[in-house]
Every structure is written in structure tokens, then in C-alpha cells.
Amino acid sequence: MGAAPMAWVLWSRYLTMCPTDPGWPDRDRFVLSAGHGSMLLYGLLHLAGYSVSLDDIRSFRQWESRTPGHPEPFATPGVEATTGPLGQGAGNSVGMAIAERALRARFPGLVDHRVFALVSDGDLMEGVCCEAASLAGQLGLGRLVWLYDQNDVTLDGPASLSFSVEDVAARHRALGWHVQTVADGNHDLDGIDAAIAGAVAETERPSLIVVKTTIGYGAPTKAGKAAAHGAPLGAEEAAAAKAALGLDPETFFAVPAGVRERCAERAGEGEAARSAWYGRLERARTEAPEQAAELERRLGNGLPEGWDEGLPAFGPGDRLATRDASGKAMNALAARIPEFFGGDADLSCSTKTALVGFGSQSQATRAAATSTTESASTRWRPRQTESPTTAGSAPSLPRSSVLPTTCAPRCGSRRFPGLPVVYVWTHDSVGVGEDGPTHQPVEHLMSLRVMPNLHVVRPADANETVEAWRHALRRTEGPTALVLTRQKVPVLTTPNGPPVSSAAVTCSGNRIPPGRRW
């Protein structure tokens, strides 16, 4: 209720989307990082004209409904990211903005959108959110806008209990962000509008808009209190809130006619934007056929012809670490798959994930990002345009590639939308005794193997490492983890051996829905 005004201004005036074609590639992205406020998102989707009915909304938090307690792309058309674990949506939005910029440089006129996220106090307390914000500032992601719902209330009480000293606006300025504040986010729709306009006009830095709001705005006794955070208002308070907001307390699940009208207009504008985009794609097929074909290949989830022909082969006399074999395979793949790119933790010389000669993502080298970028300990190939935009794992990376559990929660989130992210984890286990026990993650392999839908491959030698990469690149329905040695191991197999079998990659069942339905 407190975030509704800012959400309404954004959705009714700025967000370009096409509810009848939720997956239209060049739509703006909206991420509700504060996923516990999912009802706000479901309400917006319903009003905007997505396939979320009032009956779906009546089924809130019910088994197999389109409206689970926290948003899921596979469950609900128009939901862009799995959110709920705080900070994850904000991190995802940074990944989406990185992808947008890289694709915009590669496909000018065909990729040109913005990424908006609604973030909460709880998001901004999260370390992962600070890492993501630091990276966004570092890269100067001018298409990224965070609306910060500053209601100063947590589930346990006023945020002053735990979060009153920190100056979030000043922190983001220190991270290189453009920062604005709206003092009365409950009523000042013009102020919200002006701030979003200012954020959109800022093209060199990511934008944070601090919007001061009242949680449960309109509820006569619970507004501004923790009681409005995690529990229903109750019938009496809900009726009183409706009355206070000028609505009929006796009418349920109803939308004022004026709202319906404005939403229908907005849907029409979205349809027009989508049609114009398909018109540009059609023209590109004639005027820039290579570019159009390349974009369509990526949208169609395909790999380039001959993508795996440069992969290395190793003879029985060879002896090398599987991290080294992986590095050779990655460089061969990068030369043939332009969308092969990823994030790193300043450790590529140790993890052997540097892509030599391909350049790094930075403020100055945007075009480089279109081919292959960033030395990486985690790395993904966009299987479809949505993949890079939702992969977003770069800012969620562990700084240390030797401790996979640091990013296991992100890995866990990845499996829900079924994104084909590839994780490269090196310095496996007891082979790194000199580094001391903190660097011997003996239990992590088994921890990863019990994660549903994550394929875990621990190749025995260099040729199996190449096959593991082939498996990871072919996979479309979920993430793959490669677990690699630091120390040299002998080559035991011949090249181009049997493919990785599904029995070899996981010991748990795959009962997660296979990616988004829409």
C-alpha cells in the first residue's frame, strides 16, 4: 500500500511493456526485489492486462496458483525474476542492465530498454545488494533505476532498531550512483514522476530514488507499523482503509473505471511499441541481415554453427590441471560464441578463466561487452535474450572462487527460472592443502549434488573437462557447475569420448519446473 503510488507512476507513465506478449524481447524490465510484497506486483500485472485474473488474485498463496507468496517467473506471466530472499532481485536487475548495455551496443536499434527495480530497506541491508550496487556504479549502468521504498519498518518493528545510522543515499553516492529523494511518497505523485524522469535522463550512472513512504498507507490503525508488514490487515482494518482511501468498504476485488481506462490506454501504447520493434526487426532482415540473423539465433536459443569445433583435445601423455583444460576450452568457445561472457572475482589468473584478447566490461569499453567479456570464475552463455538479462549472477558472485557455498544461495535461485548459467569452481578439495583448511572445501561437492536441477560435473581429466563444457553449453534447462582441480592430473581418456550422462551429474531428482512458461 505504501509502494503503490510509486509503482503506479512507474507503470502508468514509464514502463514500456506488452501484456499480451510478456516475453517481447525489448520490453523494459521491472523487478520487485522486495518479493514479499508480491501482491503489489500481482495487482499491477492484473491492471496492466497480463494474464493474471481477479480469480488468480483470489488464489493468493494457494497451491499451484499463479500468485505464490513470492514471485516466480515460471508461475506468473510478467514476473521477471525470482525474488523473496532479500537483495537477490536487486542483484538480478544489475545483471539485466549489464546485458542490456552489451546487447544494445551489438544490436543498435533492436535492443534499447531500461531496467527498474523496487527495493526495500531489507534489500539495502544485504551485502549482496551492496556488491551489486558497487558493480553498477563501477560500470556506470545508466539504464538502471532503483526505486527505494523507504518505509523505515521491518517485520520486527521500526528500522531504527537496526538501520538508523546508515545514510543510504550517501552510501550510493559513494558507489558512484545518481541519487534523488522524494520526501512524500504517499501523496507526491508529481515528485515521483519528476524523479523518475530525472533518473531516465541520467545516462552515465545508475539511479537511486529514495521514496519516503508509510507502510500500510491508508490503514487507520496499522499504517506505519510493523503490524502492516507481514500479516493481513483483517476485515475491520481493511474496510476502514478502503473508507479512508475513498473506496466502498463493501465492494471487493473491484477496479475503478478510470484506472481500467488508463491501463487500457497504456496497454495500447505497449502494443504499439512492440509492433514498432517488430517492424524494425523486419527492416533489419533486409538492411542488416547478418545482424538480424544473429539476434534471431540468440532469441531462438541456438548455438552458432561449428560452435564446438575449436575445442581442444588432449593425448594420453598430457598432464595438466582440469582448471587449465577448462581455460583452454573456454577460450576456444569464446572465439566462436559471441554471447559467451561472465563475471569474475579478480581471480581469473588463478581460476584460469581469463578470455585472452576479448577485453573486459568497463565504462570505457561498452562495445567489447558485445563479443565476449570479463575474465570469469562464473560464466554464462545467453541461451536466449532473456537469459543474460535474468542471469544477473555477476554481481552475486563470491569474491573467492574456492568456496562454492558463498554463492550457493544464488545458485539455488538460478535453478528456479531454469537459467543455463555455468559455474566454474576451481581449487577442488584436498588438493590445496598448503592454503590451509579454509581452502579445502571437502563437503561442498556433496552439498552441491543435493541441489535439484543443478548439474554438477567433476571431470577426472582434461578431455572430460572439455566434454563437461560441451554438456554445459548444450544444456538449456538449468545451471551447470564444473568442479576443477588446481593440481595437475594425468590424461586418462581419449578426446571426444562419450558425452556426460545425466546419471553422472546429479544425485538428486529434477522436479523443478523447466523455466518460464510465458
Add this chain to the structure above:
Amino acid sequence: MGAAPMAWVLWSRYLTMCPTDPGWPDRDRFVLSAGHGSMLLYGLLHLAGYSVSLDDIRSFRQWESRTPGHPEPFATPGVEATTGPLGQGAGNSVGMAIAERALRARFPGLVDHRVFALVSDGDLMEGVCCEAASLAGQLGLGRLVWLYDQNDVTLDGPASLSFSVEDVAARHRALGWHVQTVADGNHDLDGIDAAIAGAVAETERPSLIVVKTTIGYGAPTKAGKAAAHGAPLGAEEAAAAKAALGLDPETFFAVPAGVRERCAERAGEGEAARSAWYGRLERARTEAPEQAAELERRLGNGLPEGWDEGLPAFGPGDRLATRDASGKAMNALAARIPEFFGGDADLSCSTKTALVGFGSQSQATRAAATSTTESASTRWRPRQTESPTTAGSAPSLPRSSVLPTTCAPRCGSRRFPGLPVVYVWTHDSVGVGEDGPTHQPVEHLMSLRVMPNLHVVRPADANETVEAWRHALRRTEGPTALVLTRQKVPVLTTPNGPPVSSAAVTCSGNRIPPGRRW
């Protein structure tokens, strides 16, 4: 080599320690958060007179040596925290400072020390470090001082590749810290001294000292370069560096006489400080016997008499969630164990970890912290004075208590020093379907069970939950995780049933050294 000047000023002029009694309770703490620079710490320990010989230093990174690649309290006298995974040591230092303040308020005259940490660029890039710094600012931890070795170099190259936009000093000011900068950390020992004096004089806010240094200072061709980060200099460069620093290139493992002299003086000062403290304790035995006895009980690792007599009992007719039973057990324990306290994620009303009537840690309520503090989803009982000071997991907490993997790496670090931290993880598994799949951590239980030395207890009902708490509180040699339901479950057992068996708590062997040796 770049951090040596600041470390020398700190150790030779400020750090109060007693090398012949490394565990003396009221020593200052020094945490090398940048644990990959372990040789600096081993050198300091040797010079200061700890039981780290030149032979130990010659055994650097060798099997079972006292000088593993990353520092470990169980391996080396004087090492306060397991570090290496970046950000963890910084987080630990915040926990130590919280404990110092709480204990100082409870035991005036007997607890009165400072916590220093040396942090690197890589530490400060970590989200966990930002969370810890935010909490330190929130609580106004005036005894905490971070020396930031800003050498602008990562393993992969200049930090400008990834970390050039962010203004770390401004960020920490935004978090409520006192910030100073030393422009020439290679030579300006007086400037370092003045900054540390300023930090010590600041009692209301934690202090960050940004010390600009040159990595590999003194090495003629590798100084200031990534080549000096993760690999030995090599014989030729090492000889040239010695020559450049005015040392004899042909002399190995030698310490100048003047250094030895100053270190011996410093050790004498530490002995005197330790003796004075034991004198105060002896006086307290006469003048404040209750207080002295209480401190000695805690130092001796004991529980108060009758600590578990107030624990609740449930009859077969009862039906309640194990999170609720846990909450009742925790409040009963808190009433009898004053050192029972912990950290929380603003979710205590959901995890049922609120300790009703005991107050929260804050800038204004320091004394409250001495009894029992903070509603908590993770919670520890200090089994010895070192435990709260090294537990330090408060700032490392996940913000969401329902996703244990978010804090699994911290949990992993806890097992090395063998700290008896208790983790409370609620909303177990498939019982929370309405919240959506992100909130159904079906694989986490097994992931936790494979972690060596972590006891994982998943009680079936309320009485087993009480026994689980009894087990966790009795345990001294490592952490315990309690996995609890959100939904109501029937009581199946009678109260005071058999204790938790070790076979029930883990499926992996315990082959981790049992806590620190010194």
C-alpha cells in the same frame, strides 16, 4: 611488504598483548582479515615473542606446520580468527567489538580492550564486510579500528579494472564511521601513528584508517604490480628488494638487533599489563566476589548452576510448531544464562527467537547487552570469554532465516575454531508451500549434514526441541544447527527423554581439530 609499516606501528606502539600467555582474556585483538597475507602475521608473531620460531616460518605452507597458507587459531598461537575467505575476518572483528563492549559494561575494570583488523581491497569489496560495517556503525563500536591497506592491486591486475569508482572512505562515513587517510603508508610512520592515536581517541564510532600503500614495497621490479600479489618474488627479486631496503641480500631469516630490542621491550610491557590485570582480578575476588566468580565461571567454560531447570515440558495433548517450542526454551535459558545472546535479522517475530524483556543491543543500551540481548535467529552462548569475541557471526547473519545456505560459509568458518555457536533455522522445508518455492529449502538439510563438525538437529516435536537446546548448550567443541518447523506438529514424546545422540546429529565424521590449542 606494503602493509608492514602500518603493522609495525600498531604492534610496536599500540597493540596490548602478552606473547607468553596468548589467551590472556583482556588482550587487544588483532585480526588479519586479508588472510592471504599470512606471512605478515607470522612474522609479527615471531618478532613479538609468540611461540612461532624461524623454523616454523621456514615451514610456511607445509603439511601440519604452524604456518599454513591462511591463518588458523588452532594451528598458531596468537592467531585470533580463521581468515582467508575475504570479508570474514572483518566480520569477526565486529563481533569481537560487540562482545568487548557488552563484557566491559558487565565487568568494569576487568574487560577493557580494543579490536584492530587489517583489511584489504578484497575484503572491502565483499558484501559481508559492508553488512558488518553497517552494524558496527549502527552500534557505535568505538573500540573497533580497521586499518585498510589500500594498495589498489588485485590478483588479476590493478583494482581500477573492478574497483575504481567507489569512494570507500565516503561509504564508511555514510555508515557512521570515523574515517582518516594516510597518504603515504610506505614511509609516513608518524602519520600512521597519528591516525591510530586518533582512532583510539574516538570512542563513539568505529574507525577506518585508509592507508595508501604499494604492494610488494621495496621489490624493484614487482612493487605496485599484481605479480607481487599471489606468488613468491623469486630469489633475484628478493635479493634486490633486500638491497633496496638496506638489508644484506646474502643473509636469510635474520632479524636486526634493534628490532629484537624494541620487541623485547614491548613484550615486557605486555607482561606488565597482564600482571596488572591478574592483580585486578585478585582484588575483585575480595571486593566484588560475585562479579569475579561470574567472570571466572565464563572463563572456565562453565554453565551457571541450574541453567536448564526452567526449560519447558510438553504433554502428549500439546500441538505446537517446533519454532514455538524453541522460543519458549530460549526464553527459559536466557533467564538463567546471562551470556546467552545473539544476532537476528529483524525476523524474530517469525523465527520466535525474541527474548522478551531482555532488551536489544544498541548505542543507547550498552548495559542491556551484558545480560541477554537481541532477538535472534542465530544465537550463541559464550562458552568462554573468547567465544563471544571470536563468534562474531552477528554481522555475518543471513537477513533471511529461512535460507540457511546464505550463511553456510560462515557456519563453515565457525567449525574450524570449534566455536559453540547455535544456529536457529526455522520454516523448514516443504511446510511453507504458500511462500513459494524460494522459501522451500528442501536440499539444505542434507547440505548441512555433510558439513564436518556441525551438529544438525531436526527435532520431531516440542520435547525433542528442548533436548536439542540442551545438547547445543552443553556442546563446547563446535557449532550446532537447530532446524525447526513453521507449522504445528503434535507432541509425540514425553518430557526429559533421552539426550540427543551423536549418531542423530550428523552423517559426516568429525575430523576437524577441536578448537584452539593455546
